[in-house]
Amino acid sequence: MRPEAAAAGKAGVELRELHEIPEFEQAFRLFDDIWHPEPLNAPVSVEMMRALSHAGNYVAGAYDGEELVGASVGFLAAPVGEVLHSHVTGAVRKGAGHALKLHQRAWALARGLDRVTWTFDPLVRRNAHFNLAKLGARPEAYLREFYGVMADEVNAGDESDRLLAVWRLTSPEAVTAASGRPYQPGRAAEAEPGLLAEYGKPVARVAGGRVVLVELPEDIEAVRRADPGAARAWRLAVREVLGGMMDEGATVTGFARGGYVVERQ
Template sequence: MKKDIDIRECITVDQLSACVELQREVFKLPEIEISPVRHFIVTKNAGGFILGAFENSDLIGFVLSVPAFLRGQKAFYSHMTAVRDDFQSYGIGRRLKWEQRLKALELGVKFVKWTFEPWKARNAYFNLEKLGAIITEYQPNFYGIDYATASTGGKKIGLASDRLFAEWHLESPKVIALSKGESFAEPNYPERQIDVTPDWSALVAQSPEAALAEQKRLRLEFEAAFADGLVCKSFKRSESEPQYLFYRKENA
């Protein structure tokens, strides 16, 4: 863990402008897709908040929480979580998310939602097992073709921007346990598994065609699982065969 990292709310225009620059560095999106400082300022003044991770006065990470109304309740849409490359793998993203939970609860909000790429096993493990989110929705081509070339090593291979929606129920038993540093075991056995490639980047480098086929397979299997009334609640980490694990919705 990096020392002397302070998590605090980004308030000033300079701090929010630093979020824009970090967004540009981390996500490597076309300039037209970069959210401007105005977006951050409007979000803050519309009831949302931006938490930053600082090393002294330098911003090295942030999470953006957009106010939302989802499923008949107040919620936050966690639009972006970014950590500078040289501060990756030090738990800073996890600290930002747990501070996001605390801030949301302080504001009377118990539900947060965000998207992530289905083929990224590391992100799936983080969202499901480190944070306790669940998944009930798969959206094909959410942003358009080849939206984030960082996912394909800068190559445009015709990749549709399919996304899974992580649903974070902030007072669920699993989330509460994980927030305390405790372990949590699902009380039921999974009814279905979906395999995912352990190394998406290597697959893209080896064969873009195989990567596109992997995406198609994942889309079909996720859509079938959700159509059968299943919900994804866990993720099995493995160097060779990582898996999404599905359970009956009534047990979610």
């Protein structure tokens, strides 16, 4: 069974591309329910989904009967004929997001594309684990203040640093993950702490070894609500440690032990 079909069956959803205005309206409402953005700050409009779909880009949904429980929107990117950029993916059913990403992978491979890219907040532990372990993608750039000020309930009050995830669709990491075995970096056990969580606060360490662990808070969104000062401290610490190492040429090889496993050259 194809990976996307197996994941869809496990989640109890049907995956399909979206082509009609009522479907795009469902996706718009789903994204609104997830992020609660300001009216002028929606992730993507109905009209834009219509245009992207019509032009041959990726707009798909995960359905439980007539209910849309997940949706994803992406567009073809440079280099031409090689890359799909996944702009937004959201789901309210466990497993639906994973099924959609595998559907997106199959869609891209069928069109001769060899990678999918997207951005994500480096502080959100569950997303980092999903992207790096469950999918086998890797962060390849640290992007400071990528979106500027974001007016939604999830991101409001924080700076919009992002990691650029690059999902090389036929890489050993992606193939391993697609088979149902979360990818684990081979040298995770020897990683030396470079950033630790101690009593909920970030503590940077001088790590001179080749393999470094950059730990994340368990739930940065809860930290933002309870202690904005601590959330900002985490933002600056991860920017300095992870962003700094990546700027110097280090490579994020996976996610394990609650953090990024980073290897220096």
